[in-house]
Amino acid sequence: MSQFQDTLSPIDGSVYVSRALADDAQIARVLAEARGAQRDWAATPLAQRQAICTGAVAYLLAQREDIALELCWMMGRPLRYAASEVAGLAERASYMIAAAPAALAPLTLAAKPGFSRYIQHEPLGLVFVIAPWNYPYLTAINSLVPALLAGNCVLLKHSAQTPLCAERLYAAFEAAGLPPGVLSYLHLNHEATTKIIASGAVNHVAFTGSVTAGALVERAAAGRFIGLGLELGGKDPAYVRHDAELDGAVASVVDGAFFNSGQSCCAIERVYVHADIYDAFVARAVASVKAYRLGRSDDPQTTLGPLVNAAAADFVRGQIQEALAQGAVAHIDEALFPLSRPGTPYLAPQLLTQVNHGMRLMTQESFGPVVGIMKVAGDEEALTLMNDSEFGLSASIFTRDIVTGIALGERLETGTFFINRCDYLDPGLAWTGVKQSGRGCSLSELGFGYLTRPKSFHIKHQC
Incomplete structure (x- = not known):
């Protein structure tokens, strides 16, 4: 049978x-x-x-x-x-x-x-x-x-x-x-x-x-x-340097984190922002995330659909709640997304600050609509944190200084390196990963x- x-x-x-x-x-x-x-x-x-x-x-x-x-x-x-x-x-x-x-x-x-x-x-x-x-x-x-x-x-x-x-x-x-x-x-x-x-x-x-x-x-x-x-898997990082074009960086990073409800191996899952522009970046990113419309994926007005199943959504909820208990700060009020409920595939997008690498949210693949943002003092701290991962699929740097950006990219442990974009496969380039x-x-x-x-x-x- x-x-x-x-x-x-x-x-x-x-x-x-x-x-x-x-x-x-x-x-x-x-x-x-x-x-x-x-x-x-x-x-x-x-x-x-x-x-x-x-x-x-x-x-x-x-x-x-x-x-x-x-x-x-x-x-x-x-x-x-x-x-x-x-x-x-x-x-x-x-x-x-x-x-x-x-x-x-x-x-x-x-x-x-x-x-x-x-x-x-x-x-x-x-x-x-x-x-x-x-x-x-x-x-x-x-x-x-x-x-x-x-x-x-x-x-x-x-x-x-x-x-x-x-x-x-x-x-x-x-x-x-x-x-x-x-x-x-x-x-x-x-x-x-x-x-x-x-x-x-x-x-x-x-x-x-x-x-x-x-x-x-x-x-x-x-x-x-x-x-x-x-x-x-992936836990792909983005670094926004002090000289980045801010609006473009916000738009690219947010889309890279939340498209397909974050269910992408090369989604942006952790972001490092230079201290000089950190507050402005977070404010604009929060406004962008709040503009998503969570709903049934067959509704043409929906811009953020459900996760693949309730278990996947609850896994991400667990990461978020654990990070909050460890001191992270949530910037998105879940009440803005009334369909979001435990035990269902519908999950509100979330942006967290005051995160660190002691949290699963910043080290373990989430595969959902959540991103953590850390403030960094400069390039060296950003590179250290970007490489502090068991994954290495893609990594992105946002900067107007292309020469310096390439030099930094050469030191990243990743299969694909982007400048001023993310979460994209160019068929003319090899798609590969390092580490896990x-x-x-x-x-x-x-x-x-x-x-x-x-x-x-x-x-x-x-x-």
């Missing part, structure tokens, strides 16, 4: 979609089909692979309004913002489609009399993409498109919170003419997912999720000698290298 997974909408707790979980026979069939399809797909001309990926993107763009409504109900993003995920998908996919010829071209060595020497990029085989619920299309496309372009087959597994995303992606590539077996999806529980990783049937795992789950993926893959791409933010790389031309293996050719023209 099949087991089922129910997706409960954070809007009202109703069952939005129910899907049967794949059984052992279905899993075995899908894996066999992928193995059977991979050789022919690898032999397909790159131009044809590019055309199919381009067609799939066009299909998804045509469906963006329906996709936006599904995202709104499955994971709670406000309807007014949900369609932007499809636009972001198109931007990333289009970059990777255009970059593929250069990224996958053989590397030819300098001439050596009597020899030809070059390195080809060979597909790995079957890439298992495990995508989270918070940005289910963007995180999936980071690996899905370059894996297909490189000649791999892909098995896609989405979170139980966003199962329709896998189905939408499959339908898009099917409509674009992708051969059967090259892309598959399965609705899986944790046990089945772990078994697939440990089975040796997949050649690479591209996982986005929590540090705890990433460790489970590593353990499942132990001894299989397969590639792992792990995009894990993970390992591996997606996006940019470098991302193709993690989805291929080098094969060296050493040709002597005469014996």
Whole structure:
């Protein structure tokens, strides 16, 4: 008998979609089909692979309004913002489609009399993409498109919170003419997912999720000698220097902290502001946060939706209450957001000052609409605090002095460094993390290298 997974909408707790979980026979069939399809797909001309990926993107763009409504109900993003995920998908996919010829071209060595020497990029085989619920299309496309372009087959597994995303992606590539077996999806529980990783049937795992789950993926893959791409947690900092353009810094930091209800691995979760402009920054940030409208994500007027579930919201509430008990000061009156109630996914945004690194709020990932702000005396104190974290996904500095900002950025322990912006993935740049933010790389031309293996050719023209 099949087991089922129910997706409960954070809007009202109703069952939005129910899907049967794949059984052992279905899993075995899908894996066999992928193995059977991979050789022919690898032999397909790159131009044809590019055309199919381009067609799939066009299909998804045509469906963006329906996709936006599904995202709104499955994971709670406000309807007014949900369609932007499809636009972001198109931007990333289009970059990777255009970059593929250069990224996958053989590397030819300098001439050596009597020899030809070059390195080809060979597909790995079957890439298992495990995508989270918070940005289910963007995180999936980071690996899905370059894996297909490189000649791999892909098995896609989405979170139980966003199962329709896998189905939408499959339908898009099917409509674009992708051969059967090259892309598959399965609705899986944790046990089945772990078994697939440990089975040796997949050649690479591209996982986005929590540090705890990433460790489970590593353990499942132990001894299989397969590639792992792990995009894990973040506690990303921003530093606002004394010379920052204040209004721009406030707007960017607040949006970076509260967009998607703070449910982003690269959201701004801690802010360090120079003492000279600290009071002005806090005052303007508080006014900006108070302007949010918390509500049902299917209401077009909503600018801050519910968290993915009540447990996630209560976790953030717990961090806030603990910080307040330790001396933090809250600047947002929860009464301004009447939908915010314990035991529900609806949580008022919060901005805290008088915080320090002895509080979980400033060291442990929150993944919610809260940010702590600390006053600093200067660059050295800010750098020390920014690096005082077990995470290192992205970090931002706001300053008019670009040369000094870059010099400071070179000392930060982070995968991506921003000046005067935050919370954005440029597809031309490598997306990677240090420390517990993970390992591996997606996006940019470098991302193709993690989805291929080098094969060296050493040709002597005469014996």
